[in-house]
Amino acid sequence: MITHIHRPLRVVLYEGKGAIALSAESRAQVMAALLDKGYAVTRATANDSGAMPHDDRSLLVLGLFTDQKAPALEDSSGKVNIEARDITGLGTVDIVSLVDKTRGTTLMNEPGVWKPWFPVIDYSRCTNCMQCLSFCLFDVYGVSGDGKIQVQNNDNCKTNCPACSRVCPEVAIMFPKYSAGPINGDVVSEADLGREKMKVDITSLLGGDIYARLRDRSLAAKSRFSKERSPDKALEERKKCLAKLAQDGFIPAEVLEALPSPDEVMRKAEQAKARAAAALGVH
Amino acid sequence: MSANAKLLYCRCAYAQVVPQTVKDDVLAKLCESGASFESVADLCEMAAHRDPRLKAFAGNGPLRIAACYPRVVQGLFTQCGAPLLEDAEILNMRAQTAEEVGAAMLRDA
Structure with a gap:
C-alpha cells in the first residue's frame, strides 16, 4: 500500500529572458525555504540546458519580471496548469x-509530518533468497x-524499524x-558481511515463545555460525522497535491490537514460505 | 560524463541525516553559479509514492546528483522502475565535503 501520494508542487524560479536574476544569497534562501517545506524547485536561467522536462500537472513560475508583472503562461499541450507570480520586493518569508x-488546499506531503521510511533493495547484492519476505510481518515485501x-x-513499514535489513544475508537491504x-x-565491508549475516527459519522463530526459542537457536547455532551475527539481535530489534513504536505513540492502540497474534504469525509465515517457494520455483 | 549533464540536488528535508552545513553550502554553491538545476525536497519522499518525475530525471540524458550514498540513490530510482543510466554521477553529501560536491557538480559550469 502506498498512502503518501500527494506529490510536491513544482516551483520554477525563473531568471531567463524577461526577468531579473535574484542575488545568489536571496536565491539560496528562497530555494532552501521552499525545499524545507517540501516543494520541488527548478532554477531556470537563460542557459536552460539544466532544466528537466515538466510533468503533467501544475507549475508555479516565480520571477522578478522586468515590468513587475507576471506573464500569462499557457502550456501548448494543454496538460500543464501554469501560474506565474511576480516576486519583486518580496522577502523569503513572503x-x-x-x-x-497559490497552492491553496491542494494536499502535499510535508517534512515533519511524516518520514519516508522504507527498505530499498540493492539488487547488485540481492540473491533473491526471500528471507526478507519471510521475516517481515507487515507485508512490505x-x-x-x-x-x-x-x-x-x-507505507506498511514501521518507522525507524530496520529489522529486516538485519536478516538479509547479503546486506542488500x-x-x-x-x-x-x-x-x-x-x-559494505567484509566485516559488515560477517556481522550482518544471519539465517532465520521464520516458522520456528515466531511460533510460541519466540524469544526463548530464538535464544535456544542462538546457542545451538553459535558454534556453527561463529562468524555470523547473533540471531538474537534481529529479534531484539523487532521487540525494541515495537516497544518504542508503542511508547512513542507512532502507532495507535488499534494498530497495536492489530499486530499479528502467534497464530496469525504462523499463518503469515506459511504464506510467506509458500510465496517464496513459488517465486524460487521450489516444489 | 557529458559536459551537458543535468544537475539535481536533493535537500533530504524529511530527515536530518545529511549534515545541514553540507547541504546548505552545496545549495549556496549551485546558487552562486550560473547553472540551471533541479532541486527536490527529498528523493526518498518521491520514491515512496513512485513519483513519475524520477523517470523524467533518469531518462533525460546525463545526470549529476548531489544527494546521499550512491547505493541508496541507485536503489531508489530502480525501485521506482527508473534505473539510472550507468554514467549518472552521484555525489554523496553524507560523506563528502561541500567543496568536493560543489566542485564536482559544477565542473562544467
Whole structure:
C-alpha cells in the first residue's frame, strides 16, 4: 500500500529572458525555504540546458519580471496548469507564503509530518533468497511477476524499524534515513558481511515463545555460525522497535491490537514460505 | 560524463541525516553559479509514492546528483522502475565535503 501520494508542487524560479536574476544569497534562501517545506524547485536561467522536462500537472513560475508583472503562461499541450507570480520586493518569508497561498488546499506531503521510511533493495547484492519476505510481518515485501523480490507496500513499514535489513544475508537491504552504515547505504565491508549475516527459519522463530526459542537457536547455532551475527539481535530489534513504536505513540492502540497474534504469525509465515517457494520455483 | 549533464540536488528535508552545513553550502554553491538545476525536497519522499518525475530525471540524458550514498540513490530510482543510466554521477553529501560536491557538480559550469 502506498498512502503518501500527494506529490510536491513544482516551483520554477525563473531568471531567463524577461526577468531579473535574484542575488545568489536571496536565491539560496528562497530555494532552501521552499525545499524545507517540501516543494520541488527548478532554477531556470537563460542557459536552460539544466532544466528537466515538466510533468503533467501544475507549475508555479516565480520571477522578478522586468515590468513587475507576471506573464500569462499557457502550456501548448494543454496538460500543464501554469501560474506565474511576480516576486519583486518580496522577502523569503513572503515568497513562501505566496507559494503556500497559490497552492491553496491542494494536499502535499510535508517534512515533519511524516518520514519516508522504507527498505530499498540493492539488487547488485540481492540473491533473491526471500528471507526478507519471510521475516517481515507487515507485508512490505512482495514478488514481481517474474519472481523477483520487491518492496511493494512501503507505507506498511514501521518507522525507524530496520529489522529486516538485519536478516538479509547479503546486506542488500538499505534504509536511507537510518543513521549508520551499511544499513544507510554506505559501502559494505567484509566485516559488515560477517556481522550482518544471519539465517532465520521464520516458522520456528515466531511460533510460541519466540524469544526463548530464538535464544535456544542462538546457542545451538553459535558454534556453527561463529562468524555470523547473533540471531538474537534481529529479534531484539523487532521487540525494541515495537516497544518504542508503542511508547512513542507512532502507532495507535488499534494498530497495536492489530499486530499479528502467534497464530496469525504462523499463518503469515506459511504464506510467506509458500510465496517464496513459488517465486524460487521450489516444489 | 557529458559536459551537458543535468544537475539535481536533493535537500533530504524529511530527515536530518545529511549534515545541514553540507547541504546548505552545496545549495549556496549551485546558487552562486550560473547553472540551471533541479532541486527536490527529498528523493526518498518521491520514491515512496513512485513519483513519475524520477523517470523524467533518469531518462533525460546525463545526470549529476548531489544527494546521499550512491547505493541508496541507485536503489531508489530502480525501485521506482527508473534505473539510472550507468554514467549518472552521484555525489554523496553524507560523506563528502561541500567543496568536493560543489566542485564536482559544477565542473562544467
